Amino acid sequence: MAIVAPQATRSTVEAALRGRRADVRGRLLESMLVLALLASLAILVALLFTTMVTAWPVLSSRGWDFIRSDTSSIESRAGVWQGLTGSFILVAFVAVIAIPIGVAAAIYLQEYARDTRLNRALIANVRNLAGVPSIVYGILGLVVFVQALRSLTGPDTYGKSFISGGLTLSVLVMPIVILVTMEALRAVPSSIREAAYGVGATRWEVIRSHVLPYAAPGIFTGAILSLARAFGETAPLLLVGAVTGYFSTGTGRGPVEVLQGKYTALPTQIFAWAKLPGQEWRQNTAAAIVVLLAAILIVNLLAILLRNRYERKW
């Protein structure tokens, strides 16, 4: 008279726990959450797709010519060369100025600074600076670099030069560099620091030989992503005088004249073109956006590659 117990499978247990009612509201919530996620991604896909479709006639018929042409008021001759090179020069400023200073500041705040009220205020201040709208940095650049330091930044262009633009973007990006670097330094376990202190290393020796190598992948990624941010930034450049129309650069100028000269950037060109009427300008704008997004994508890929390389080493 053995009683055969019903076998407890996963589904019978779940069913017993659930009771008779199906969890309709639970399913509903889950599907709504999935929908929110998919909608966000669908927007991304739709954006890329429509831009590509609009840009295709220009990119397929003109191709390289569109990239290598200067700005022009004639639709079929306008290209993005000045904007593209301008953007790269501006980003080079950020790489040379904002990243070293930002990383150094982060090392101080994370590794040297004691937990005093002043230092805590300093860190909170950096975090707030990262949230200040970019156009406010544009006003700062206008006052300091364009107006006050005109004799250095561009005596012949009323201060509206690469130098002003590059410095403004550097100031804008610096808080972000500081924050991501601090995050990367914080992730290095303190046991690694203690091991180095234990054999008599000074603080700088600990940082240089132990902390920085471990934090390098994180710092690199953060730094390069902030370069991508600088590449797409538009609003502050409008205030520090990026040209929104046609201009000629002239040839045979030395590097100082170039840096003190008129300039434009790719996103600034897109802004100017987006406001022009007509189907041809619309296509040009879309094509310029494709170039901009491609450049940002390449920069981001570079970040990932560099990170992988360093991660293998350490």
Added chain:
Amino acid sequence: MGVGAPRVSLEIMRGSATRRRKELIVRAVFASAAALGLIISLGIVLALAGEAVLWLTRIDLGSLWAQGWFPRSDEFDLLTLFAGTMMIAVIAMAVATPLGLGAATYLSEYASPRTRRILKPAIETLAGIPSVVLGYFALTVINPTIVQKLFSSAGTFNFLSAGIAVGILTIPLVATVTEDALHSVPAALREAAYGIGARRRTVTTKVVFPAAVSGVVASLILGFARAVGETMVVAIAAGATGTALRTFNPLEGGQTMTGAISSLAIGSDQVRGSGNAFLSLYFVGLLLFAVTFALNVVSERFVRRVRRMY
């Protein structure tokens, strides 16, 4: 023992003088870099405040309440800018709140680790798209295919389509900050709830969400601040040209704080002569800085509360 080992003195432990000097120099270099952060923020305040006060003393204060924003005719109606900015920010948050919170909750509570690893970077890619691109998107896609189909009275430039585009820009910010907050809720809390037979829906809405609510609120405040400070979308798609009548209708075009600054800056060569109009840029900038700074401080408070709890 008498092996003749030198006695360890404080002098030996301190190391060589060159090493110590190097240490001091390195420290000074890093400290001065950190001090630059303070200088920048002081610079912003000084750059804005001086000129803004100068502007206030020059204009007739009655012109801060007028029919609209006409800087060249000395009509500086602040309510016009404020109403425009609020319309953009509210519409943006109406888009970004459900999508951002939904995406974050799914990624943190429902998605398998593998799905998470693929989808999270995809959301973050959205954050890398420059705002000028979203402005073009608002003008050429969102407005003709969505807004004008729904509301036939909508013009080429209107707050609604610009607000939607700003909302899209804000989604990744809301999603990542919320996801961080949800993720930092300890697993023990979830397991305790599951242990007494709660369903996933109950765990998510009654346990995890309340525990992380400060972080969620912080993400919304940050998103709002981002929307208030967004410039390019407004400059392209909301019709933010030099002048605007006061309006509370999101289907019309108009002016925001950021839009006013950028259009004054673009037209700076023509405007500079008339003095007061260009100087108003600093005052509006100071206002914008104060608003976003306050929002950031508040959200920082909320984030710290989550951190203190767990």
